[in-house]
Amino acid sequence: MKAAIIGAGNMGSAIARGMAKGSIVPATSITVSNPSQGKLDRLKAAFPALQVTRDNRAAAKGADMVILAVKPWLIEPVVKELGIEADTLVVSVAAGISCGQLAGYTGNLGQPVFRLIPNTAISEMQSMTLITGNNTTDEQRKLMLDIFCEMGMALWLPEEKMAAATAMTSCGIAYALKYIQAAMQAGIELGIYPKDGMRMVAQSLKGAAELILNNDTHPSIEIDKVCTPGGITIKGINELEHEGFTSTVIKAIKASK
């Protein structure tokens, strides 16, 4: 299995690093292409077995799988430039580009295409990756899930659910970070040094996620366990509700869809 990754930005380089660490595609079989050399040099320094080039066509030549990690408006010209073969798996991480559009850009509506949405925690092998596709076989779908399960959690979704799920996961990681930033600001006012506060809040968020992921539970049950009647947590929870926290999160996710 040979893979080409076109674009070595946030997503492309994180996927390259994750795949190189993984067990399914050997690093020597991955070629990464990017216009500016600096990002390629950094990748090569971290993973010397990766192949790098500034020539997209050279990267894609002979690849079984081409992963497109450029901005959405560059997907069409980049795909057209590549001259992709009919049996190559075309994988796009571009938000908002449909499987139909992707196949259309290759000039072959029967092209096997995957549309994939990771989040930035893919660099830590902790992504929530959403996957959908068209014209793909069971074997190809399993391959894609196996590759991305090594970089966190991966879930197959019907295409019509992709936009909503993207808002919750890929945009959602930024909302979670926004909470960390806000809590740090409160901590600073209360005399906690920013770096200490950042670790405290990040670990608390990680703990909340572990509680949910490792147990058959629900946020309401876990919140109940924290809120002592007449205690201090419920005062903060009620303040969040008075200020419209739940409503604001709902609006934010709907705005990002």
Ligand SMILES: NC(=O)C1=CN([C@@H]2O[C@H](COP(=O)(O)OP(=O)(O)OC[C@H]3O[C@@H](n4cnc5c(N)ncnc54)[C@H](OP(=O)(O)O)[C@@H]3O)[C@@H](O)[C@H]2O)C=CC1
């Ligand atoms: N950031 C995120 O959290 C997520 C992003 N996505 C999707 O991932 C895609 C990439 O986003 P992101 O990684 O954040 O963006 P970046 O800007 O970080 O990366 C894009 C990369 O593409 C390179 N590039 C530009 N033109 C070309 C070209 N013609 N051929 C090859 N490479 C090219 C850029 O090169 P250089 O700048 O070096 O010249 C850059 O390294 C987008 O489509 C986005 O929707 C999906 C999920 C999450």
Ligand SMILES: O=C(O)[C@@H]1CCC=N1
């Ligand atoms: O903001 C964006 O458009 C990209 C896609 C999902 C996350 N970041």
